Amino acid sequence: MAIEVRRVAGGFAAEVLGADPARDADFPDIHRAFLDHGVIVIRAQAQTPLAPEAQIAFSGRFGPLMGRRPSTPDKVLMPGHPEIILLSNRRVKGEKVGISDAGRYWHSDLCFEEKPNLGTVVHAVEIPPEGGDTLFADLEGAYAALPDDLKARIEGKRAAHTFRKHYLEVMAEGSDRPPLTPEQIDALAETYHPIARTHPETGRKTLFINPGHTTHVEGLGAAESRDLLDALYAVCLAPEHIYRHKWRVGDTVVWDNRRVMHNAEPYDMARYTRHMHRCSIHGDKPF
Numbered sequence: 001m002a003i004e005v006r007r008v009a010g011g012f013a014a015e016v017l018g019a020d021p022a023r024d025a026d027f028p029d030i031h032r033a034f035l036d037h038g039v040i041v042i043r044a045q046a047q048t049p050l051a052p053e054a055q056i057a058f059s060g061r062f063g064p065l066m067g068r069r070p071s072t073p074d075k076v077l078m079p080g081h082p083e084i085i086l087l088s089n090r091r092v093k094g095e096k097v098g099i100s101d102a103g104r105y106w107h108s109d110l111c112f113e114e115k116p117n118l119g120t121v122v123h124a125v126e127i128p129p130e131g132g133d134t135l136f137a138d139l140e141g142a143y144a145a146l147p148d149d150l151k152a153r154i155e156g157k158r159a160a161h162t163f164r165k166h167y168l169e170v171m172a173e174g175s176d177r178p179p180l181t182p183e184q185i186d187a188l189a190e191t192y193h194p195i196a197r198t199h200p201e202t203g204r205k206t207l208f209i210n211p212g213h214t215t216h217v218e219g220l221g222a223a224e225s226r227d228l229l230d231a232l233y234a235v236c237l238a239p240e241h242i243y244r245h246k247w248r249v250g251d252t253v254v255w256d257n258r259r260v261m262h263n264a265e266p267y268d269m270a271r272y273t274r275h276m277h278r279c280s281i282h283g284d285k286p287f
């Protein structure tokens with residue numbers, strides 16, 4: 001079956017029809033669609049769920065996998081496959097197996113590292129009948145839409161990113177995720193990246209900030225920094241830059257963290273199960 005890339009109605013993301021993540025020959029088309037669209041959706045294959053080995057091999061074709069991170073408790077890694085993080089509210093023998101409340105805020109995965117994540121591959125094993133959508137914002141489209149004065153205000157500027165702020169907030173709110181060790185928390189220092197970065201593979205400019213992990217603009221006072229970030233987020237979160245993904249069992253979604261941010265919506269965790277396998281791919285230092 002020929003591969004067809006179909007843009008979602010009115011959006012930037014695309015469905016890649018007829019492609020199989022487990023078939024190596026499909027990868028060049030999948031990779032092209034990933035660079036063109038920033039978020040791609042591959043629907044269920046005959047072999048669902050995708051075997052962990054197949055997901056790891058597929059993800060590894062985009063770049064080396066990130067594996068264990070200081071921001072991730074070891075308990076949420078898939079036993080025998082530490083390249084996969086379980087995003088899940090499932091329990092086995094009464095014990096939670098994954099992070100049940102991951103990513104419920106606008107963020108770009110691991111943007112607070114020196115070399116942030118290139119992309120994320122999530123495979124949906126079980127999804128709730130309602131809730132639990134994932135929203136994506138196209139920061140390349142947002143950059144292109146910025147008025148000239150806002151573009152001038154961010155020229156050459158960098159912003160600080162950290163996981164520590166979000167982590168301490170969710171733990172204070174009573175998150176049931178496994179706690180990080182003091183050493184892991186210490187490793188979550190602030191990192192500075194350009195506010196507008198050049199995508200290393202497409203050469204196109206994109207914003208690289210997000211409300212979850214970006215704390216301030218380097219060299220600006222607190223009020224001016226807040227004002228600038230808020231003005232940028234207003235453009236990023238305009239409806240024309242948003243794609244809402246409604247998950248189906250067997251979906252494999254790949255997103256480019258260098259040009260999109262995302263936000264996972266809550267669902268009724270007392271009634272439903274949501275169980276996803278996530279791989280993270282290493283990126284480069286933003287420039």
Ligand code: SIN
Nearest residue numbers: 087102103133134264
């Ligand atoms: C995340 O990786 O931030 C969570 C995505 C999701 O669960 O939809």
